[in-house]
Amino acid sequence: MQSNSDITAAVTLLKQTLPEMQKRNIATTPENYAVWYEYVSGRNASLVNEINLLDLNKTAFTSAIHKDLYQKHIASEREALVNQLSDNVKGVINSFLKQARQEGEGLGMYSKALQDISSEADAMQSIGELKLMVAQLIEHTKHREDAASEMQNSLVSMTREMQQLKEEVARLSGESSIDTLTRIPTKSVFIEDLETHAVMARSDQEAISIVLLEVDDFKLFRSKFGDAIADKVLKFIATLFKKNLKGADTIARYGEQTFAMILPDTNTDDAHSVADNLRMRLAKQTLSDSAAKVQLGTITVSAAIASLKDNESAEQMLRKTESALSKAVKEGGNKITTA
Structure with missing residues (x-):
């Protein structure tokens, strides 16, 4: 296990590496990053000398040059560098x-x-x-x-x-943080971001709210129209919701038919307005699949909102919102419940 000083040194090098790459317009691939991380560390004299010479000659750092640098100076000793960092x-x-x-x-x-x-x-x-x-x-x-x-x-x-x-x-490092279907962040990203936003909101004494929205009767919809059409509808809903968020508000896919939103600097009443706006916008849509020549009708969502309370953790806020969402669904859907 590495000591705290080792980890601190790694973070310091990380902060120095990215600017070096950005000012040369270098793509941040794992291999390119490994080259420049090693360059910034100064531990590989032959790599440092070669890059300095390329800089001196104003040589463009093409993919071919980076591949050569990686093979000569990195691959043999530092294959797992990015994952370790x-x-x-x-x-x-x-x-x-x-x-x-x-x-x-x-x-x-x-x-x-x-x-x-x-x-x-x-x-x-x-x-x-x-x-x-x-x-x-x-x-x-x-x-x-x-x-x-x-x-x-x-x-x-x-x-x-x-x-x-x-x-x-x-x-x-190629970590999957974006849902492959809807192209919005995943549940794990949402949870981590919520923790961060909660810390900042509590310190700045600002409100923060979250919204959970679940597509009503979506399992029946999927069973009736098939997976291909159901997936298209989820993509449509994600895009619709994302386009109608403002400022620092964010959205993520929380479950198969559930979406989650973080609304910084937003109180309960304003969060309710946001959720209701999204709910009504979706309910007004008459959906169809032109390729399959199928009329899909309208889709509704159930929603739950919650704001962070004093001495409450982000996890506790999330749990009570999940309970409120379950209540909204059981009561027939197409409604908003406040946790």
């Missing part, structure tokens, strides 16, 4: 996000518990010493929270940066 960075990111989420929650709960004790003490008699002790503990906690505030701001800034690094690593 990807695992390192992902480990850092996952540990950091967990720490960032727990930091504010832990201190906040500690302060609230002490304040509750102080409130109870107000109604008691002859416990002046106890009240004094509790008051001192609350003051001590406030100092801890003030000290943690600066740290939290730094953590949020790092969260944004690490999220960008994670996306780059995923792309470089």
Whole structure:
């Protein structure tokens, strides 16, 4: 297992490598990335010298040149470089996000518990010493929270940066983050992004909401019209929803016939408006398949919304939204339920 210093060094090299490639307009394929990661590290003198000479002669870094550089300087020793780096960075990111989420929650709960004790003490008699002790503990906690505030701001800034690094690593290592049918992010990406957005929303004291939408009676639809047409309809719905989102709102495929959305800086009422707009836009569509010469009729969705509450994790918000969605479906569909 690598030490923290080894992982930190790997992340530092990652941050230096991408700009070197971008300023030369080099495609970020795994092989190209391995070449430039090694170049930035400076460990391979022959590779560094050859690239510097190419730069000096203003030679374009074509795919043929990169293939030659990779074969001569990388392949024999560093075949698994990209995968190793990807695992390192992902480990850092996952540990950091967990720490960032727990930091504010832990201190906040500690302060609230002490304040509750102080409130109870107000109604008691002859416990002046106890009240004094509790008051001192609350003051001590406030100092801890003030000290943690600066740290939290730094953590949020790092969260944004690490999220960008994670996306780059995923792309470089060929990790599947896009649903092959609908061409929108997968459920795993949605969950990870929700964790990040929740940390930032809590730190910035901003609202954040999510929406889950499930296509009503889609299994019956698939059974009636077949897989090919059903898949076309899912692609259509994904495109329709994506086009009608705004700003930083994002969409992902959450299940076979379920879509999930993250709505940053959005309260419950506004989230309800977003969900209702999407629901009505879809319900107004009369679908058909011209190739198969089949009339498909209309499609509706059930939806559930939730906003992040104090001392609530992203996972808890997601679970209660799933329960609300199940309720909407059982009640007949084509409706919105607030968790």
